[in-house]
Amino acid sequence: MVQLVWLAVAFPLFGAVANALLAIRRPAAKTAVSIIGVGVLAGAFVVAVGVFNALVHDPRPSVPVVLWHWMPVSERLSIDFAFRVDHLSAIMLLVITGVGGLIHLFSVGYMRSDPGYARYFAYLNLFIVFMLVLVLGASLPVSFIGWEGVGLCSYLLIGFWYEIDANSDAGKKAFLANRIGDFGVLVAMFLLWWHLGTLDFVGITMRAGAVFPIGSSAALLIALALFLGCTGKSAQIPLYVWLPDAMAGPTPVSALIHAATMVTAGVFLVVRTASVFALAPVSLEVVAVVGALTAFVAASIGLRQYDIKKVLAYSTVSQLGYMFLGVGTGAFASGIFHLITHAFFKALLFLGAGSVIHALHHAFHHAHSDADAQDMRNMGGLRRWMPWTFSLMLVATLAISGVPPFSGFFSKDEILGAAFARGTQHPIYLVCWALALGAALMTAFYMARLLAMTFLGRFRGGDKAAEYLHDAPWTMTGPLVVLGLLSVLGGVINLPHFVGGTGWLERWLAPVTETARMTMTPLPEVEGASALLLISLAVAAAAVGLIGGWWVTSRATILTPAQSPEEHGFWRAVYHKYYVDELYQKVFVNPTVWLSRRVLWQTVDAFLVDRLGVGGTARLAEGLGWLGSRLQNGQVAFYVTMFAVGAVLILRTLVR
Amino acid sequence: MPIDLSSPGGATLALLPELVLTFWALVVLMYVAWHHRDGHDMRTAGGLSIVGYIFAAAATAWLAWRGARPEGLSFMIALDGFRFASDALLLWIAAAVAILSVRWLIRQGILAPEYYPMLMLATVGMMLLAGAADLITLFLGLEVMSISVYVLAGFDRTRRASAEAALKYFLIGAFASGFLLYGIALTYGATGQFNFDLIGAQFAATPPTLMAKLGMGLILVGFAFKIAAVPFHAWAPDVYEGAPTPITAFMASGVKAAAFLALVRVLAEVFPALVDLWRPVIFGLAAITILVGNLTALSQTSMKRMLAYSAIAHAGYLLLAVWAHSDEGTAAVLIYLLAYSVTIVAAFGILASIERAGARTVRLTDLEGLFSVRPFASIGLSICMLSLLGFPGTFGFIGKWYLLSAALRAGQTTLPVIAMVGSAISIGYYLPVVLAMTLKPARTRQAHQTIRFPRPARIAVGICVFAILLLGVWPNTVLNFATQTAVQLRQSELPIGPR
Amino acid sequence: MAALLAAIGYEHWIIHVLLALPILAMPVILFAPARAARYIAFVVALMEMVLGIGLWWAFDPTRSGMQFVTDVTWMSRFGIGYRVGIDGLSLLLVLLSVIMLPLVVWGSWRGIDQKQRGFYALIMALNTGMLGVFVATDLFLFYMFWEMLLIPMYFMIGIWGSANRIYAATKFVIYTFVGSFMMLVAIIWMVAVVGKATGQYSFAYDNLLDHANLLRPWGGWLFTAFALAFAVKVPLFPFHTWLPDAHTEAPTAGSVDLAVILLKMGTYGFLRFAIPFFPMFALSKTTGMVIATLSVIGIVYAALVAMVQPDLKRLIAYSSVSHLGFVMLGIWGSTVESVQGAIMVMVSHGLSTGALFFMIGMLYERRHTRKIADYGGLARVTPLLATAFVITAFSSIGLPGLNGFVGEFLVLLGSFGRYPWLVAIAATVVVFSAAYMLWSTQRVFFNRLTNPLNEGIGDLNLRELAVIGPLIAAMIWVGLYPAPLLRRTEGAARHYVEMVTPALPPAALPDPGAQP
């Protein structure tokens, strides 16, 4: 059965091609498109489940599936287009096809009125293909196809409504940021091949230990290069700037790509090459610090955003920071666990926001008001009209804030625990733990603020629009319900021991991260008393955040964007995202453009090489030529003198 | 069949081609004395002269076919393959120039049929010069040629430029032949001999005295003038521009060919022992000539003047093979002279027709847009330019390649580099000609309407252009022939003295 | 298939037919009625392609030496012969030029309306010249073809080009001619030296190669002469300023031929002549570092300059400079992988840049402008063209799964051992190439449709699709399944590396194979 894993990729590929043809030939055939689009994902999910339980019964830790010889270059380098299904990729397979399928179903309703419907589904299916290739790839280059392929699809989908310049710019910005990351992965690949002689993940894990001593600089270089790729793809500091702008794409896209799947690719890669990271402990510290820092900073920015999708975007960046912190401390399983639970509740939050925006857009459209359907200041009191969406988003908010027994609590708590435990060996992790705790507090605060501004209080969008408000159709709320269930029960897959659970995910991923954990000093077990203290601290942070957020928002008088005064002071900086975008523009983008236009093109190319170098020699030759013709002044006397001088010269050379 | 040159019969046999041509010159002269009034006379005089060339060529062919060899010492005139090849080349050039000038003279209004005997006598002078085996014949041949060409240069009496050209050529020419003569005198003084082989043996036997060195130097100066090497070149541009176009073609190809053939023979037979003395001189001459010739040509606007400077530059290229002083060198000179003369005759043939009756100098700007009006003429001229440039696929390239090969095989590396720098510069004035004709639009509506290509000229030019392309791609036969004749130059057996 | 070809003695006559067919077609086209010129040209081009494609099967990847060899004496006394042959290095380039011919003829179907006969005759001449360069194994014949194809290109740019075509055409010819004039002296000098030592003068490639050690004392000069000629053609960094002008002014067919095949002659020249003859000097520490640095400068510099080009064709021209810089880096990487990568970049650059130029030509035929600013929002009006352009753009910036990535990845991977820092710098070009390609694609296709002139332009018709379609299919096929191509060039690449390894100084990183 595992050999049939290529079917999981083939279905969406067929869907992408079919929808693309439909988009060009008959864009109006919406029902056909939706049947193909969703059906193909369902097929993929079935295959994923089949592969999963086949793997459960398979003694081998990972099963290679070779499709064809991709690059048989020489006897020491022959890359095959091969998949390797192991426990980690099986789990990811399920998440991608599952959550992806739900989001496809949601998109049917959300994108129904959009003329580019077929094109949208073609891109979405293509994205799933590339994501699966990334996850299933047996060697780094094959995964790299997926890695850049998802970058391509995010470019296409962010800039889906290309008529508006801002969207195309956002797409381009996303792709470029990813490409900077890809540069890192490329360099890492070269280093890996020249040092280990192989690019296969299995080969790397086997040979890494033998070739690199613990703490070797080469391993560090490779790890940091890989991590640069991950920051690009998973939007960590310093390459996170593209994710908030990526909200320009349709909301299901944000849910699928910029919450559940693509952005988690970074964490996946780190876990996949964990053996290299383990050999360079410094790199793990870097990962942890960057993770924690990103979590804290992103959460702080989230506090002051008014666009509902921007808030969720920063929340995603922050939660990704958590995952990297988890992986950075060596608790790879907890990182993946948070990845999975985050996929559930963040997808739910985004889709919920999507149905809110959909409903508001519908309402404002009928009320002919040009208010922004995404700005929370135009919402309020939607609880009355959208009960289902409200209750499900409440569940998601509780999950993300880490309120027990929701899934968020278990995964976030495990990461905090691991950070604290590692902190006992290296003090740096204690700082990370503190940052993470602060981030948890802020997460709870802005989620409660979001919920309060959207669903509680009075509807600020004008009464005329109010009549048209209603809850989303079942195709949209259905997936929400399923995600809601998953957010609640998500924790069950890795229940920690003190709750009587067996930590199934920990054992399931053991073979994947075994070599890495071997090389690292094992995580000290946090015994009873301090463990309890840790958990209570986390829960307290969540509670304080939630109550504070709700209390502050419901008391404050929220004005519509037209009337609200200009931000000032510290909050102004937060609102403008600490001006990081403007900083990048001034420090990197503008100087490069100036350098290439003024210096490289006009000066070096046009002037130095062309006019001075080539033109110069041409003019020199013409000058000498002009001199020569001056010599020819028509005077016989002068000719004869030249003759005589020549004769004397010849005689002198001969006689001497 | 061996010919005993000392006996009068043998001598006449050895000089057969020259004698035949002189006889025909006199016949044409007699005819011209009575018929010199209208175009018809000009055409018949031209026809007769061409018949003369054919007979002379037949005589040369007969001698070559019979394998004429001197019995013992080659007394006055050399009897070897090299001479017969030179004669063939010179006769071909003279015939081509005669064909070109028939219609041209009539159109220019120069109804003086004496032009053709003059041309024939000049050719006789050239053949003597190229085939001379002793210094006296060398001097006589040179003077017969020079004096006839002085007259031909000034033939267009109506134009002041032609007169001025003749004067300049005459004055500086006479001055140069004074140097050559003084050189001959000193060489005679140093060895007591006039015969090339005897002098050669003398020099081989004894180290050269001061008088011998001075003699050789002055002879080289004389030759340097004749081949228009820098700094003795100053006369060439003015005379080429002033002289009537067919004569410019004649001077650029014929006179230069004769001078080079004589120079090669002199250096191969008279001064082989003094090789280390004259090689630096040739090196210096070649280097300066290539650079100055090419550079000055860049800034020329008149086509004839530009081709004059290009002629100087090509003289510089030829000096590469002269420097090589080897069989390949001699063969390379022969091939390059053939290639160069074919190209120059074709180029000047087309230019002569483009010149309107007013004999205004053809400027580069006058050629613009020629392709649209006269496609074949412009394609022909373009191929000539590419051949002069040494572009692969043309006979000029084969010539230039052979020159470089000869020089490089003789171990000389700097001159070929300078030669290629020269040809790189030369693209600067050859390409604009092609560009003007093909790519640029004609300046005025009726720009080239008045151009008429007379049939004989068109045929001659056509053959030349076809030869350039054919020999450019399939030069094997011509190359083999040239190498066989060149080898014979050195092996003239000498009864006394080592070779 | 191979048996069938062997049966008809394919390998004996194929090269002569490929060379002779276009030349014989020229007079037919010239003297045919103007309207018929296109059709005759297309038929001949198709015949050429059909015959040429047989090479793919007739070529035996296991044999490493030259195949389809012919050796006929041409100038007996001087050792010059009509010697031709194809090996792993030149096979793909020959196939590329053979396949491109019908596409080029069909691509300029509508674009060329005046002097059609002359145009198609020149395309035929150009094609023979290009094929000649790749198949010639006699240095004299190589030099003749190398120079002779300047004339058709000169007239093609000069007569059918756009605005200041004369300047561009003249600059193109002068650059190439001046660049390669020293090569002639070098060739003759080599033959003279080897001839004198062995007593037998011959321009044959193998003869000169066997005695290459005799040339060591003059290795420096001779290599510089060859390198200058090839560097101008590549174009390596300081010698590249002719390319943007030539590309911008050339008609579509001209720029496609220029980009797809002419640029590869420089790098092919290095691989075939310059390095094997003088490995000691060519791959010495200093020369290697100089050329590798120049190529990396070329890569990054050209990408940066491409970013700010207002004219679409100039942008693609600079991108070609950047791609060719990769090939040079690959050659100097001197490992089997990097050489294979270099050949792959040559092929895939041909496909993607060829397609880009075709599409720009189609846009030019519709709007008669190449300025990016004049376009905008074409995706709505020409969805097919937009899709094709985006796919080609991504293949050109090396998206994995498309053809660009295979070559660039192998070049960087293979050369990393020898020049780790330079490869790292070169790798940054993935960002800049994405920048200039996406920025221009966005400004042409994805912004709002403001310019009313763009409203009316029609999408790709069947003919245009027939030109672009196969190229895009080839891009995807090469991207996903390059194995057959790599297998055919592996023999020649390994032979080349084994030949030059003794002359190589020690690399920065040890050989990966040596690991346990």
Add this chain to the structure above:
Amino acid sequence: MLLGPSLALSAVLFVLGVAGVLIRRNAIVVFMCVELMLNAVNLTFIALAQLHGVSGQIMVFFVMTVAAAEAAVGLAIILAIFRHTQSVDLTHINLLRG
């Protein structure tokens, strides 16, 4: 037996001739100087004939006949140029230059 002095004398004459050609402006005088050079060479031949026998003297006859022919043609040319420029001053004859 006065070989040395006679050769020296002819050399001096030769140099005088060359100097005349360089300095004088009148075409006819320039031509006369060329003739002087030729006669200087004749003197050398005569001097050398003492040493090497009669062939030197024969050469003198050749030189003289050639000089005569040259004179005839040269003066005709000078006459032709005079008809155009009404002057024989060489500095004025520079229509062809550049």
